[in-house]
Structure formats: structure tokens, C-alpha cells
Amino acid sequence: MPLVFFGKKMTKIYNFSAGPAMLPVSVMQKAQSEFLDWQSMGRSVMEISHRSKEYIAVAETAEQDLRELLTVPDNYKVLFAQGGGRGQFSALPMNLKMRADSADFLLTGSWSVGALKEASKFLKTNVVGEIVMQDGLSTVPSITASQVDQKSAYFHYCSNETVDGIEINDIPDSGDVPLVVDMSSNILSKPIDVSRFGVIYAGAQKNIGPSGLSVVIVRDDLLNFAMPETPTFLHYKTMADYGSMYNTPPTYSWYLAGLVFKWLKEQGGVESIAQTNAQKAALLYECIDENEFYLNKVHPDFRSKMNVTFHLTNTNLDTSFIKESEQAGLTALKGHRNVGGMRASIYNAMPIEGVHALTKFMRDFARRHK
Numbered sequence: 295m296p297l298v299f300f301g302k303k304m305t306k307i308y309n310f311s312a313g314p315a316m317l318p319v320s321v322m323q324k325a326q327s328e329f330l331d332w333q334s335m336g337r338s339v340m341e342i343s344h345r346s347k348e349y350i351a352v353a354e355t356a357e358q359d360l361r362e363l364l365t366v367p368d369n370y371k372v373l374f375a376q377g378g379g380r381g382q383f384s385a386l387p388m389n390l391k392m393r394a395d396s397a398d399f400l401l402t403g404s405w406s407v408g409a410l411k412e413a414s415k416f417l418k419t420n421v422v423g424e425i426v427m428q429d430g431l432s433t434v435p436s437i438t439a440s441q442v443d444q445k446s447a448y449f450h451y452c453s454n455e456t457v458d459g460i461e462i463n464d465i466p467d468s469g470d471v472p473l474v475v476d477m478s479s480n481i482l483s484k485p486i487d488v489s490r491f492g493v494i495y496a497g498a499q500k501n502i503g504p505s506g507l508s509v510v511i512v513r514d515d516l517l518n519f520a521m522p523e524t525p526t527f528l529h530y531k532t533m534a535d536y537g538s539m540y541n542t543p544p545t546y547s548w549y550l551a552g553l554v555f556k557w558l559k560e561q562g563g564v565e566s567i568a569q570t571n572a573q574k575a576a577l578l579y580e581c582i583d584e585n586e587f588y589l590n591k592v593h594p595d596f597r598s599k600m601n602v603t604f605h606l607t608n609t610n611l612d613t614s615f616i617k618e619s620e621q622a623g624l625t626a627l628k629g630h631r632n633v634g635g636m637r638a639s640i641y642n643a644m645p646i647e648g649v650h651a652l653t654k655f656m657r658d659f660a661r662r663h664k
Contacts, residue, residue, distance in 0.1 A: 308648035311626035356552030379497035383412035394447035403455030439469030454480035459603030484568035503551035605635035
């Protein structure tokens with residue numbers, strides 16, 4: 295069935311972009327219907343003050359819905375910030391440096407490496423574990439408290455590596471050291487125990503909303519360790535004190551994130567969406583594994599349910615695969631330039647019909663090119 299936007303029919307496509315990623319269709323349709331006249335005000339939500347009572351209600355509702363979805367304890371602040379995940383690569387060490395002058399890292403791919411490189415500008419960094427290859431497959435080592443320097447400011451890891459298609463399902467044990475996680479590409483995809491973490495941060499452009507926004511969930515006892523030079527608008531304590539409105543926030547992105555949170559609650563919350571996500575990933579990995587035409591290079595225990603990476607064993611067919619998939623309405627399947635191959639990002643908003651369409655195409659492509 296064709297979609298209708300601004301009175302025009304659109305051919306149905308499935309967008310497998312890793313980010314900015316697809317948003318739920320119903321969310322975009324609601325945003326479209328409210329775009330010019332929000333709440334019968336004769337103005338767009340983009341055109342009203344972030345300090346108006348109407349917008350403050352939007353912000354407070356979005357925060358409350360996110361708290362409910364993730365069961366965020368009362369002793370945590372939820373911050374809506376600018377700069378995406380990379381912005382937090384800088385903000386995080388600046389906000390925790392006065393706790394200690396070093397931080398520990400688990401390196402599992404491009405984004406955890408990026409977080410370490412940025413943190414090294416502000417404090418000493420120590421690698422406690424990194425990806426190892428077993429039988430040609432990427433494997434993540436288990437981390438125990440004995441491996442973590444108990445005097446470090448924090449222990450950082452990335453729960454889902456978007457580029458490499460690696461996901462860590464078991465929460466590492468960091469002992470008494472605050473556990474910090476970059477959850478940019480799998481936040482809200484499954485239930486998590488927020489109380490296990492000192493800080494959770496996520497860029498919005500995967501499962502939350504449009505790019506430019508980031509969400510930070512920080513435990514109260516970690517709000518007072520910022521280095522004096524920390525820019526005020528990056529200061530967690532200042533952001534918390536001002537309700538994330540010390541400076542003008544990305545208001546439209548925050549509004550859209552609120553619509554996504556409402557949509558997710560309507561789907562049954564993270565418990566329900568986790569079942570759907572597991573089903574989508576299983577369908578796609580089954581298609582990859584059923585013959586030797588396609589290849590995934592990640593150990594099954596660490597395969598991402600959000601970013602499914604795969605290679606064609608005959609790389610000469612890569613260009614044809616991309617061209618034909620786009621003609622079939624399956625877009626943005628080209629893998630990251632650093633790893634090559636293909637990548638299908640199947641975040642919360644990707645319907646299972648999109649995965650069925652992709653696996654049907656993949657099986658047909660393999661049959662025609664064997």
C-alpha cells in the first residue's frame with residue numbers, strides 16, 4: 295500500500311540506514327499533520343519558546359515516558375543534550391575527571407575506539423579488553439572486576455557497535471567503578487537494568503529520533519565531578535539544574551523523540567519490541583547462514599540485533615547487489631567504508647515486513663548469481 299505524504303503517493307521503500315535511520319511512519323505522519331499548526335496555536339512547535347508552558351509540557355512528558363520505558367530509578371537524572379554520541383565522548387571525561395585521573399575501556403569496534411581517543415585528551419586511558427578473533431569470527435572477551443582498575447574514574451564500553459555489527463548482551467562487571475555505556479544504537483531495543491550503570495548515553499538518530507539530539511542518564515552521585523574547565527552547556531550538573539534548558543535545546547528533535555516514546559509505549563514498550571527485534575534478526579541471520587553465498591564475520595553470541603553486517607563471498611557482485619536492492623526498494627544496504635560488505639540496520643522502526651522483503655531479495659539474488 296503506497297504511503298501518502300503532503301497529498302502525494304509514495305512508493306513503499308524500506309530504509310536500512312544505520313543513522314540517521316528511519317522513523318516510525320505513524321510518528322512522521324503525526325508530525326506532518328502538526329507541522330504548520332501545533333495544538334491549534336497557528337504556529338509550528340519549532341516556532342515557540344522552549345521556555346513556554348506549552349513546550350515545557352512537551353519536554354516533561356517526553357522525559358517521563360522515557361523514564362517509564364526504561365524504568366529509570368529516581369536517583370538518576372535524564373538529560374536531553376546536543377551533539378549526538380560524539381558530543382558525549384568529550385562531555386563524559388570532562389564531567390567525571392575529578393573523580394579520578396584515569397578511565398578504563400573495553401574496545402569492541404569503531405565507536406568504543408573513538409570514545410577512548412577523545413577521552414585521552416582529558417585523562418589517562420587504559421584498555422582492559424578488546425576484540426579477539428576465534429575461528430575467523432569477532433569475539434568479545436568477558437570482563438570481571440579484577441581486570442578493572444578500582445581507582446579509575448569510570449569503565450566505558452559500547453553495547454552495540456554500529457559499524458562492526460557487534461552487540462554485547464551481558465553487562466560487564468566493573469566492581470565499584472561507575473559503569474558507563476554508549477548505547478546509541480540499541481537503547482530502547484530491549485529492557486535494561488539502569489541501576490547497573492553510572493552513566494548511559496545515546497545519540498538519538500537510531501532508536502530515539504532525528505540526529506543532533508543525545509540522551510544522557512546519569513546517577514545523582516556522579517554530578518559533582520566535572521573539571522573546572524568544563525564548558526557550562528556540557529556540564530551535567532548545570533544541565534540537570536536547568537532541566538536541560540540552560541541553552542536553547544534542539545526543540546524539534548526533542549518533540550519528535552517524545553512522539554517516538556509514545557509510539558513505543560503503544561507497541562507494548564521495550565519488552566514487546568525486544569521480541570520483535572529478536573524475530574527480525576533471527577530471520578536475517580538465518581538467510582545469511584543457510585548457504586555459502588553470504589558470510590557474517592561475528593561470533594553468534596555477539597551478533598547485533600540492530601546492525602546486521604554481512605559480505606558476499608564473491609565480492610565482485612557487491613555493486614550489482616546494491617544496485618538491484620535499491621531497485622527493489624531496499625535502500626542504504628552498503629556497509630561502512632571501513633569494513634565493506636553490506637549492513638542492514640533493523641532498528642525498532644523497521645517493520646518485520648521490511649526484513650521479509652530483504653530476505654526474499656537476498657535469496658533470489660543468490661539463486662540468480664550462483
